[in-house]
Amino acid sequence: MKIAYYPGCTLKNRARDLDRYARETASALGCEFEEIPLWQCCGGAYTSAKDEIATKLAAVRALAAGRDMGGRVVTVCSACFNVLAQTNREFLVNPDFDFKVNNYLKGDPAYHGEASVVHYLTLLRDEIGFDAVKARVTNPLKGKKIAAYYGCLLLRPSEALAFDDPEDPSVMEDFIRALGAEPVNYSMRNECCGGYLTLEDREAAKKRSNAVVRSAAENGADFMITACPLCMYNLTKNADEKIPVRYFTDVLAEAFGLKEGAAE
Amino acid sequence: MNDLKDRVVRMSGSRVERCMRCGKCSATCPSYEDMEYHPHEFVYLVERGDVEKLLASESIYKCLTCFACVERCPRGVEPAKVVEAVRLIAVREQGKNRLKPDDLPALTDADLPGQALATALRKYAK
Numbered sequence: 001m002k003i004a005y006y007p008g009c010t011l012k013n014r015a016r017d018l019d020r021y022a023r024e025t026a027s028a029l030g031c032e033f034e035e036i037p038l039w040q041c042c043g044g045a046y047t048s049a050k051d052e053i054a055t056k057l058a059a060v061r062a063l064a065a066g067r068d069m070g071g072r073v074v075t076v077c078s079a080c081f082n083v084l085a086q087t088n089r090e091f092l093v094n095p096d097f098d099f100k101v102n103n104y105l106k107g108d109p110a111y112h113g114e115a116s117v118v119h120y121l122t123l124l125r126d127e128i129g130f131d132a133v134k135a136r137v138t139n140p141l142k143g144k145k146i147a148a149y150y151g152c153l154l155l156r157p158s159e160a161l162a163f164d165d166p167e168d169p170s171v172m173e174d175f176i177r178a179l180g181a182e183p184v185n186y187s188m189r190n191e192c193c194g195g196y197l198t199l200e201d202r203e204a205a206k207k208r209s210n211a212v213v214r215s216a217a218e219n220g221a222d223f224m225i226t227a228c229p230l231c232m233y234n235l236t237k238n239a240d241e242k243i244p245v246r247y248f249t250d251v252l253a254e255a256f257g258l259k260e261g262a263a264e
Numbered sequence: 265m266n267d268l269k270d271r272v273v274r275m276s277g278s279r280v281e282r283c284m285r286c287g288k289c290s291a292t293c294p295s296y297e298d299m300e301y302h303p304h305e306f307v308y309l310v311e312r313g314d315v316e317k318l319l320a321s322e323s324i325y326k327c328l329t330c331f332a333c334v335e336r337c338p339r340g341v342e343p344a345k346v347v348e349a350v351r352l353i354a355v356r357e358q359g360k361n362r363l364k365p366d367d368l369p370a371l372t373d374a375d376l377p378g379q380a381l382a383t384a385l386r387k388y389a390k
Contacts, residue, residue, distance in 0.1 A: 044381075050275055077379070232377075233375055236375075
């Protein structure tokens with residue numbers, strides 16, 4: 001299986017492992033991530049204002065490329081997933097947006113929301129299957145207690161993202177079980193880490209990260225997993241309590257025995 | 265309908281008049297304690313056409329766009345979109361960027377992802 005892949009800006013610098021291990025683990029499961037040529041940064045945040053058109057064009061170009069490369073786009077970063085999926089949704093519910101975007105882009109052919117946006121986690125769940133993931137594991141993470149951190153961007157708004165149950169998601173917990181580890185149940189897994197507020201009001205952002213990490217630690221997590229580089233930053237830099245935070249692709253690569261020096 | 269209210273309603277697409285004042289948006293807001301005006305007050309003040317005090321408040325910079333209020337509003341009012349519209353009206357004024365590229369070096373460290381800079385500039389500058 002081949003699928004168009006949108007890595008996003010941060011996976012090319014600060015979060016190289018998120019990118020590298022996504023490609024390598026997908027490849028190990030028989031799925032080739034084919035990088036969209038000349039992709040542009042999604043902007044990091046979807047601007048909900050109806051009169052914002054130019055700020056959404058990079059996402060539209062990626063969606064149009066996905067349409068032309070087999071009909072779908074897979075992303076790994078939570079923010080890219082959120083921006084692409086919300087942008088795509090707007091084509092389906094807002095004809096005025098479709099009209100204005102296509103006036104700008106003059107795409108050939110015009111784009112009307114034909115592509116679908118998938119996150120690597122739901123690709124694992126819905127198409128590759130967690131049974132296939134489990135069968136590929138050579139280095140099960142036995143005895144590890146892992147806290148799945150969803151945050152906001154994977155889940156909300158659920159109408160546009162259709163990722164999982166927005167209040168009681170399970171895809172990351174099922175992922176953790178497939179690797180032979182034990183998911184930790186904790187109350188803050190769907191709550192915001194502080195996001196970009198760290199640049200505007202660091203103290204306010206710290207309160208958010210502290211609440212999340214404390215909740216995971218109190219419930220016995222050995223480490224947390226995330227799909228989002230900004231969550232990674234906030235949970236590791238802004239929280240006073242320190243527990244390791246890892247990208248889900250990094251943990252997957254370890255379970256597959258793909259990491260150098262990984263215990264076999 | 266006054267001009268500012270009209271702008272916020274059209275930009276956000278929010279049907280503020282549907283609000284039934286249950287307060288669930290503010291109860292679920294992670295930035296609640298850092299805000300002068302809370303999500304339900306944004307909705308209420310916009311409905312009343314009282315947008316100026318929101319434009320002048322620091323509260324417009326505290327919303328995390330986590331969409332908890334949008335997800336949980338039982339009336340589909342989408343308060344975060346109202347906050348976003350008010351903030352955009354504020355930062356679109358010439359010279360009113362909350363965050364300027366020159367501010368970034370002092371706020372950046374070696375671990376900060378590019379995603380944070382892109383997002384913050386989207387939120388706080390035009």
